[in-house]
Amino acid sequence: MPPIISARLASVLLFAPLLGLCAPADSAAPPAPTHPGEIPVESFFRPRSVRSPQLNPAGTHLALLAHDLKNDANSLAIFSLADMQVKGVRGSTDPNIGAFTWADDERLVFSIVKDNHYAWGLYAANRNDPYRVTTLNSRDVVQVLGVPRQRPDSLLIWVQRDARYDGRDNGVQEIDLRRNQRNPGDVMNVRHSIPIPRGYAGVRRWLRDRQGEIRYAAAHSKGRISLLRRDDDKWAPVAIDLALDEPLAVDTDPNILFVAHRNATGARDLMRFNTTDGSHGPVLYSDEKYDFGEGTVHYSAAEKEIIGLVYARQAPEQVWLRDEEAALQRRIDAALPPNHLNLIASRSRDGKRLIIRSSSDRHPGSLYLFDRDKLQLKELTAVAPWLPERLMAPVRLMTYKARDGLKLDGYVTLPLGHDESKPGPVIVLPHGGPWHRDVWGYDPESQFYASRGYIVFRPNYRGSTGYNDEISHRPRMEFRRMHDDVTDGVRALVAAKIADPAHLAIVGASFGGYLAVAGAAFEPGLYQCAVSYAGVFDVKTMMKDDRDNDNVFRRDWFRRELGDPEKNREKFEAMSPLHSVDKIKVPLFIAHGTEDNNADTEQSHRLVKALKKAGVPHEAMFIPGESHGLAELKHRVDYFTRVEAFLKKHL
Incomplete structure (x- = not known):
């Protein structure tokens, strides 16, 4: 086989029109940093210039999100791979595109982030006329599931939240992609609806078969998940233990699933599972240490077999099951820089064109x-x-033993020099x-922290x-032992x-907080000090708050796994x-x-109040309009600037 031809300087020519979208408003570029400490906070935390590259099925066009730094918003850029001419979906109000996918070779569908936090609605545009945008849905949080092969003008969407009503799961709807305008009364042109299976509170995951039809649902009730199979719009339970068999994909026979099976040692085996009689096929692949059950699969060009898995080991990896x-x-x-992770971000239907x-x-x-x-x-x-x-600073794997002898991994980032x-x-x-x-x-x-001289x-x-099983599944609710593991590390x-034991700080967000x-x-x-963003500090109150939000599964699951906080107060x-x-x-x-709306802000307010009462030195920062993550760039810059000053003072 001849060597791969690498054209590594092509980026200047191919993406010059696009990079203009990503440049700062001030044309006078700051001088290039010569030392890590000179790199501004914003440079670490601004969004990447491009993300989410996707080829259309034919592999003739590439679409991706291009970030506009001035407005802190994303545009949808579309390229013809024949001449790399760029167009963009940018309506009269310059919408901030949240997520998108190709519906077919010509049409794209996308959501719009209306408040810098949540992506709402569903819109469509043709790649040849991207400025003409059709509204398919303007009121819901929607996830695109795909296009049925037998009905290429239809789109299956999961209406995960209806903003007008109770915010609960509203099942799958098949909508008409050919429409040019919304129906009167703000109602989608829905061809068919697949509601939540009767007797269940919601669905955690839908699985489509190779024809693109909804075939399975992982539905939940009272904190427990069951797998159901759909035939002719009727649901029937599948006799499968989801604690042992994690569905990955549907085989060419819709009654057969590819599963990540947990074997007797707690490791994972890739196997086929027959949903009609509960039998397993032979082991196709196995991993003793890492769990590929949360990964994704690569199919052959004809989509008749799984040819690879993508999942995290020490680093994200593509594991190929075919020698070719x-x-x-x-x-x-070998053609790309050494010690790099080279993963497929997108591929054409025939597998002949890839985005790496x-x-x-x-x-x-x-x-x-x-x-x-x-x-x-x-x-x-x-x-x-x-x-x-x-x-940038190098990262190393570190393996250590917890106090009970369990071997755990960690990653150490060492400052340059x-x-x-x-x-x-x-x-x-x-x-x-x-x-x-991680x-x-x-x-x-x-x-960022390494650039300021800290080991991370x-x-x-x-x-x-x-x-x-030993690390990820059996101890998944043992919060104090998780804390002990961090301490042992x-x-x-x-x-x-x-x-240096005289210079240690701990910093985290959410559960890390x-x-x-x-x-x-x-x-x-x-x-010597600690930093928390969006943390939870009273588990009992967290579970009480969950009774009031619309995440029914989380509420029921926490209670089943952790127990009743009123009956186990000391715990x-x-x-x-x-x-x-x-x-x-x-x-x-x-x-x-x-x-x-994930970790109640009152958790931090109560902690600050208790710190004041106890006379513990502290700083507090409550960011108006922000959600569980730091969605807006200005807030990220402000937060990390203050954290940097806090660490410099106390560490």
């Missing part, structure tokens, strides 16, 4: 167009060209969730997703003379740092968005 694809991956890897996203721990990523017939690889653009790779013969100041940065995990790769928050430690404590850093304050409360003397108080404020002896920085 594995050999091609090795050739692509190449990234590393020090490089946020570049996009490449790969032509399989020509064996040609063209660089399109870097996603964050303002960040010099040479000034760090003298490894000497321990240094460390920021412990536990992830949120807790059902999430991986090797580029992380903007870690790079991101531990994957028990309950973190993506591992085998920090002590391992100190023992290895990586961390809980762990930050828990670290200050439950480990007095370990840290809930022991895991809640709000009840141990008197043990906190170090300064805290507490921040929260005022419109957080």
